[in-house]
Amino acid sequence: MAKFDIDGGLIRKLSKLLEETDLTEIEFESEGQRIRVARNSGGYRESYIPVAETGKQAGTAEEQAEKTASAKSDHPGAITSPMVGTAYVASEPESPPFVKVGDKIREGQTLIIVEAMKTMNPVLALRDGTVKEILVENGDPVEFGEALMIIE
Amino acid sequence: MEDNPKLDELYHLLKLDVVGSTNEEAARLGREGAPAGTLVWAKSQTGGKGRRGRDWVSPGGNLYASLLLRPNILLAQAPEISFVAAVAVFNTLCFILPQTARIHMKWPNDIIVEGHKIAGILLESSAQGEMLDWLVVGIGINIASSPDKTPFPATSLHESGAPHAKTADVLGRFADSFKRVMETWTNEGFAPIRKRWLEFAWCLGEEIEVKTEQETLRGVFCDIDPSGALILDLGGGDKRIITAANVIRGFPT
Numbered sequence: 272m273a274k275f276d277i278d279g280g281l282i283r284k285l286s287k288l289l290e291e292t293d294l295t296e297i298e299f300e301s302e303g304q305r306i307r308v309a310r311n312s313g314g315y316r317e318s319y320i321p322v323a324e325t326g327k328q329a330g331t332a333e334e335q336a337e338k339t340a341s342a343k344s345d346h347p348g349a350i351t352s353p354m355v356g357t358a359y360v361a362s363e364p365e366s367p368p369f370v371k372v373g374d375k376i377r378e379g380q381t382l383i384i385v386e387a388m389k390t391m392n393p394v395l396a397l398r399d400g401t402v403k404e405i406l407v408e409n410g411d412p413v414e415f416g417e418a419l420m421i422i423e
Numbered sequence: 424m425e426d427n428p429k430l431d432e433l434y435h436l437l438k439l440d441v442v443g444s445t446n447e448e449a450a451r452l453g454r455e456g457a458p459a460g461t462l463v464w465a466k467s468q469t470g471g472k473g474r475r476g477r478d479w480v481s482p483g484g485n486l487y488a489s490l491l492l493r494p495n496i497l498l499a500q501a502p503e504i505s506f507v508a509a510v511a512v513f514n515t516l517c518f519i520l521p522q523t524a525r526i527h528m529k530w531p532n533d534i535i536v537e538g539h540k541i542a543g544i545l546l547e548s549s550a551q552g553e554m555l556d557w558l559v560v561g562i563g564i565n566i567a568s569s570p571d572k573t574p575f576p577a578t579s580l581h582e583s584g585a586p587h588a589k590t591a592d593v594l595g596r597f598a599d600s601f602k603r604v605m606e607t608w609t610n611e612g613f614a615p616i617r618k619r620w621l622e623f624a625w626c627l628g629e630e631i632e633v634k635t636e637q638e639t640l641r642g643v644f645c646d647i648d649p650s651g652a653l654i655l656d657l658g659g660g661d662k663r664i665i666t667a668a669n670v671i672r673g674f675p676t
Binding site: 354356364387388389393408409410412415 | 474475476498499501502504505506531532544545546547548549550553558635636637650651652664666667
């Protein structure tokens with residue numbers, strides 16, 4: 272498998288395009304890199320819809336929060352969630368957090384863990400930097416591509 | 424040696440008398456580039472772990488094993504293997520326990536015999552971008568003994584109708600079963616795994632209590648979604664999709 276840097280912004284743009292056009296798959300090729308974004312018609316997206324519609328809090332506050340979150344995920348220093356799941360800011364409920372705002376971090380350091388169905392996935396720093404903002408609370412549900420943290 | 428399991432050639436067995444945690448050992452080997460199929464088996468663990476830092480009591484006589492996998496998949500698909508492992512352990516125990524034993528899977532991947540937990544599974548993944556790099560599937564099966572004073576009542580194979588079960592045989596059976604279920608998943612996808620899981624799900628359609636990192640919820644366990652997440656109906660049209668929690672109690676009618 273060829274290795275290349277994943278362009279998160281591009282994937283998000285393609286995902287948005289998928290939604291707008293109601294297609295299930297888009298493939299994009301440029302400079303020897305090919306990215307295919309597909310959505311499963313029976314996937315999570317669909318199963319989430321009825322919940323949002325019947326949820327009590329579905330309202331403008333939530334829509335506003337969603338807009339802010341998607342703006343954050345476009346931030347160049349955003350660390351985004353690699354999967355749908357539950358985010359943990361510490362290794363155990365009583366442990367100190369992996370990182371705090373203002374911490375200097377090193378490439379490869381664990382920033383957050385995202386769990387889905389007892390599969391624990393540590394989200395690692397891709398480069399050195401400083402934690403500018405932490406956007407999730409311990410135990411928050413997170414979506415694929417959602418910004419978890421801003422690193423500068 | 425007679426107490427070694429018979430394993431398919433795709434497995435590479437690493438047998439240890441004692442280890443901190445087989446999952447940590449397998450993850451360390453994963454980072455070092457060990458091949459897929461590396462199977463770490465320990466007679467006992469000094470720091471066995473469940474989810475969110477809970478201890479997994481690990482005396483000799485029970486099974487503690489972690490399998491390293493490197494499937495070429497998106498990280499987002501890795502949680503499906505949590506159910507592959509559950510079905511494999513379930514099939515293993517169906518073979519070993521008497522036919523009359525009532526065996527179920529408690530969301531997402533605990534194995535329950537007559538309402539008592541007999542096995543637990545915990546996975547750890549590592550990704551390169553959005554692709555999975557490696558995945559460790561850790562399993563613990565109570566064979567000779569089960570812990571007291573656990574939040575959920577526990578049992579073992581010896582206490583549940585298989586008094587002569589041995590760790591090496593159980594590991595061998597599991598390895599066979601896992602290979603078969605993994606082949607189904609590779610060839611046919613998650614749907615048949617999900618179907619089998621739902622067929623033997625513990626408290627499906629019943630009221631359950633689940634403890635997430637933030638709250639304890641009680642509701643009806645309606646279904647799992649296409650990704651395996653638990654759908655809990657709290658009543659009044661409020662349904663939650665839960666990706667991480669402990670199912671701590673069931674209220675079968």
